[in-house]
Amino acid sequence: QVQLVESGGGLVQAGGSLRLSCAASGIIFGIDTLGWYRQAPGKQRELVATITSGGNTNYAVSVNGRFTISRDNAKNTLNLQMNSLRPEDTGVYYCHVARVGTYYWGQGTQVTVST
Numbered sequence: 450q451v452q453l454v455e456s457g458g459g460l461v462q463a464g465g466s467l468r469l470s471c472a473a474s475g476i477i478f479g480i481d482t483l484g485w486y487r488q489a490p491g492k493q494r495e496l497v498a499t500i501t502s503g504g505n506t507n508y509a510v511s512v513n514g515r516f517t518i519s520r521d522n523a524k525n526t527l528n529l530q531m532n533s534l535r536p537e538d539t540g541v542y543y544c545h546v547a548r549v550g551t552y553y554w555g556q557g558t559q560v561t562v563s564t
Contacts, residue, residue, distance in 0.1 A: 451475040451553050453544045458558030465534050465562070471527040471544030471555055478502075478522045481548045485518060485529045487560070489540040497542070498529065511537070534562045 457469040469485065484499035498508045498518040506518055517530040527544055539562050544555035 451546075453546065453553055453555035455542065455544050455555045455558035458542060458560045460561045460563065461534055462563050463535055466530070466532045467534065467560060469529040469531065469542055469558060469560075473525045473527075473546070476525075476546065476553065478520060478525050478527075478546070481546050483518075483520050483527045484545040484547070485527070486543045486545055487538075487540040488543070488557075489537075492540075494543070500527075531560070534560075536562045536564050538562050 452474045454472050455469060457467055459467060461467055480502045482499055482501050485497040486494050487497050488494040496509055497512055498506060498516055500506045500518045500520050508516060515531065515533045519528045539560060541557040542560050543557045546553040
């Protein structure tokens, strides 16, 4: 059974930093594309960042230059370093794994940025 467990969320003041992690079990990160998505209250889930098996990254315009996605295949973990956080970054952050024919989601971790 595949499980993705996010951690590292919390409450932070604007301008602060958080580091999210996603630990995977029942699956081995290999050629999968990994990603972080978020969902703010009353809004649709949106892409934050992705990283391919080759290390190519892609970021939403709103987080580019502030967030850094990384993966450690040996530890089967995915990370998201979030700096210069803004209130509009508030939401539930989800880990995502995409592989041929299927995909997986974590349960999410809450990030709240106060003014």
